[in-house]
Amino acid sequence: MPHQTISEDPEPNSANGTSDLRQRKRIRTKQMVQKEALRLFADKGYDQTTVDDIAHAAAMSSRTFFRYFPSKEDVVLWDEYDERPMQEVLQIRPGEDPLAQLIMRVREIFADIYQKDPELLLTRTKLSFTVPEIRARFLNAQLTLIGPYLAQIADAIGAPRDDLQLPVTLAALYSAMIIAVERWQRHDGREDLLRLLDDAIAALAASATDLRDTVQTAAAAGTRPTKPKAVAAKRKS
Amino acid sequence: MPHQTISEDPEPNSANGTSDLRQRKRIRTKQMVQKEALRLFADKGYDQTTVDDIAHAAAMSSRTFFRYFPSKEDVVLWDEYDERPMQEVLQIRPGEDPLAQLIMRVREIFADIYQKDPELLLTRTKLSFTVPEIRARFLNAQLTLIGPYLAQIADAIGAPRDDLQLPVTLAALYSAMIIAVERWQRHDGREDLLRLLDDAIAALAASATDLRDTVQTAAAAGTRPTKPKAVAAKRKS
DNA sequence: GCCTGTTTGTCAGCTACTGTCAAGATGGCG
DNA sequence: CGCCATCTTGACAGTAGCTGACAAACAGGC
Numbered sequence: 155m156p157h158q159t160i161s162e163d164p165e166p167n168s169a170n171g172t173s174d175l176r177q178r179k180r181i182r183t184k185q186m187v188q189k190e191a192l193r194l195f196a197d198k199g200y201d202q203t204t205v206d207d208i209a210h211a212a213a214m215s216s217r218t219f220f221r222y223f224p225s226k227e228d229v230v231l232w233d234e235y236d237e238r239p240m241q242e243v244l245q246i247r248p249g250e251d252p253l254a255q256l257i258m259r260v261r262e263i264f265a266d267i268y269q270k271d272p273e274l275l276l277t278r279t280k281l282s283f284t285v286p287e288i289r290a291r292f293l294n295a296q297l298t299l300i301g302p303y304l305a306q307i308a309d310a311i312g313a314p315r316d317d318l319q320l321p322v323t324l325a326a327l328y329s330a331m332i333i334a335v336e337r338w339q340r341h342d343g344r345e346d347l348l349r350l351l352d353d354a355i356a357a358l359a360a361s362a363t364d365l366r367d368t369v370q371t372a373a374a375a376g377t378r379p380t381k382p383k384a385v386a387a388k389r390k391s
Numbered sequence: 392m393p394h395q396t397i398s399e400d401p402e403p404n405s406a407n408g409t410s411d412l413r414q415r416k417r418i419r420t421k422q423m424v425q426k427e428a429l430r431l432f433a434d435k436g437y438d439q440t441t442v443d444d445i446a447h448a449a450a451m452s453s454r455t456f457f458r459y460f461p462s463k464e465d466v467v468l469w470d471e472y473d474e475r476p477m478q479e480v481l482q483i484r485p486g487e488d489p490l491a492q493l494i495m496r497v498r499e500i501f502a503d504i505y506q507k508d509p510e511l512l513l514t515r516t517k518l519s520f521t522v523p524e525i526r527a528r529f530l531n532a533q534l535t536l537i538g539p540y541l542a543q544i545a546d547a548i549g550a551p552r553d554d555l556q557l558p559v560t561l562a563a564l565y566s567a568m569i570i571a572v573e574r575w576q577r578h579d580g581r582e583d584l585l586r587l588l589d590d591a592i593a594a595l596a597a598s599a600t601d602l603r604d605t606v607q608t609a610a611a612a613g614t615r616p617t618k619p620k621a622v623a624a625k626r627k628s
Numbered sequence: 629g630c631c632t633g634t635t636t637g638t639c640a641g642c643t644a645c646t647g648t649c650a651a652g653a654t655g656g657c658g
Numbered sequence: 659c660g661c662c663a664t665c666t667t668g669a670c671a672g673t674a675g676c677t678g679a680c681a682a683a684c685a686g687g688c
Contacts, residue, residue, distance in 0.1 A: 175686090176634080204674065215637050220676065253605040286531070293534055294527035297566070318591050321570045323598040329534070329562035333555060354555050359606050361560035362599025368490040369589075369596050412655080413665075441643065452668050457645065635684070646673080653666070658659100 181237055184222050187212045191229045192277050200230075200285045227288050230281045231295065233267060240302055252307040253323070257355065260331065261348055268347055279339040296332060300324045330354040418474055421459050424449045428466045429514050437467075437522045464525050467518045468532065470504060477539055489544040490560070494592065497568065498585055505584055516576040533569060537561045567591040 190211040194203045205226050209216040223229050235243060244259065246252050268275050282292040304321055307313070313320055334354035338347050427448040431440045442463050446453040460466050472480060481496065483489050505512050519529040541558055544550070550557055571591035575584050 205676085206674085216675090217638080217677090218636060221635080224676090226675070251605055253601065257605065290527035290531035293530050294523070297530055297569070318570065318574070318587075318594045319597065322567045322591050322594040323601060325566035325570050326563035326595055326598060327602075329566040330559045332534070333558045333562050337555070350555075354559050355602070355606055357555045357559040358563055359599060359602040360556065361563060362596050362602065364490065364560065365564075365592070365596040366599070368488055368494065369592055442645085443643085453644090454646090454669080455667055458666080461645090463644070630688090632687095633685085635682105637680105637682080639679090640677105642675105642677080644673105644675085646671105648670090649668105651666105651668080654664085656661105656663090658661090 177237075180222075181234065184232065185234075187214075187219065187222055188229055188232060189274075192274070192281075195230075195281060196277070200281060200288075227291055230278055230285075230288050231291060233278070235263060235267070244299075244303055244306065246303070246306045246310050248310045252310045253327070256303060256307070256324075257327070261351060264347055264351065272343065276339065276343045279335060283336055283339050293332065296328050297325065300328060326358055327355065330358040414474075417459070418471065421469065422471075424451075424456065424459055425466055425469060426511075429511070429518075432467075432518060433514070437518060437525075464528055467515055467522075467525050468528060470515070472500060472504070481536075481540055481543065483540070483543045483547050485547045489547045490564070493540060493544070493561075494564070498588060501584055501588065509580065513576065513580045516572060520573055520576050530569065533565050534562065537565060563595055564592065567595040 187208065191203070191208045194207055194211060197203075198207075205219055206216050208226075208229070209219040212219065223232065243263075244256075246255055282288050300321065304324060307324075308315065308320060331351060331354060334350040335347070338345055338350050424445065428440070428445045431444055431448060434440075435444075442456055443453050445463075445466070446456040449456070460469065480500070481493075483492055519525050537558065541561060544561075545552065545557060568588060568591060571587040572584070575582055575587050
């Protein structure tokens with residue numbers, strides 16, 4: 155899902171009965187601040203734009219800015235989906251293929267955000283791949299999203315708790331999506347996002363075959379015949 | 392490869408004929424600073440340790456600290472491999488299966504760093520997954536490493552410049568490695584790193600079947616029929 | 629129109645990080 | 659051995675991101 159930051163939600167409004175109205179207002183303010191910020195970034199560049207600049211453009215003090223966004227980076231990463239509680243967003247229905255559900259869900263979310271404001275998504279995405287700190291946080295957020303899904307899916311299919319299979323598959327899926335989004339952004343959104351997404355996933359499915367061969371090769375050539383149970387247990391407090 | 396940061400090398404010693412001796416001294420200093428820093432992190436925690444603390448422990452001014460490491464984070468991420476020029480580290484020989492070579496190379500590097508100082512690798516790795524900022528940079532660095540390899544491998548197999556296949560495969564490989572390393576670190580290094588690596592890659596190869604089915608399912612249910620004839624070119628010399 | 633809880637600005641402060649410049653260490657070389 | 663050119667270092671000053679504390683302005687419900 156596009157930019158979903160892990161909802162570390164350092165703001166003081168979790169779980170307390172902030173009236174729905176105030177919640178909406180808050181979101182509108184965030185959108186407005188984000189808009190101003192992105193405009194400034196486009197003008198002067200991300201690094202050259204200070205938080206004071208943004209706050210000023212948004213007609214608030216910089217202290218207030220930080221009450222909306224925990225950091226300057228988050229202004230780029232944030233989107234409405236970050237407001238929704240995790241469960242609502244990534245609900246997996248038991249029964250049907252959970253992986254397929256996941257993929258569909260992600261497509262939906264992309265489609266939704268894209269269709270609400272294509273320009274906005276492109277701008278944010280470009281920054282997400284362009285500015286090193288943001289790029290780092292973006293990738294991190296994506297990979298971190300796997301965690302919750304993992305639990306859900308594991309439950310859904312009654313998976314071995316301690317297996318590598320599932321996490322590896324999910325991580326691979328996510329990285330395929332990242333490749334797709336990266337390409338989309340690099341081509342200035344000229345290609346169809348959903349299509350790229352599908353292609354990337356298809357490519358992933360296809361790779362696996364190649365990989366099977368490769369694993370053979372690698373195992374065969376293994377420095378240590380791959381059975382290097384050698385290394386000592388190194389405990390730690 | 393363990394912690395390989397992209398060599399953004401903002402230091403003033405690139406390409407100029409810094410004598411080999413000075414270079415070595417520099418590396419030894421870095422190691423010493425890193426050691427002190429990690430000790431402090433273990434004591435007081437990463438956030439609670441200021442750069443001044445580290446500099447002091449390393450008997451230098453904080454200004455000097457920054458002449459060795461571009462940021463506090465880098466003290467954790469850095470390892471000797473960052474000193475070596477990229478090409479030397481990731482040389483791909485044409486002919487033999489490049490993916491297999493890549494995998495072998497990564498295993499070697501892990502093995503090398505591990506065997507030089509297991510504790511050190513574990514400590515750094517734990518921090519790399521534990522401290523959010525570092526985690527972000529770590530994942531970013533890993534994924535970013537794909538770039539150069541991509542070019543090399545693409546050349547090696549005369550690949551379609553603009554295909555998704557190769558990047559997706561590499562990204563999947565890297566994310567499998569990350570899952571492996573994450574598990575290794577979470578279990579305090581009690582499991583064998585290389586073994587986990589192999590297992591994760593095997594798991595990735597195994598996901599193929601699941602994914603193929605899933606892609607079917609997803610495509611069938613596709614919001615927009617998406618016409619996934621997409622399953623693009625498989626080529627591979 | 630008051631009362632309570634939320635939002636805001638101000639101020640003061642910390643830490644990561646950078647430019648500058650002069651002083652100090654070092655290695656190569658005569 | 660000693661000198662010079664070349665790093666390397668420390669001191670100082672400054673910027674930007676970010677936080678805690680507190681008091682003033684501002685709701686919305688009654």
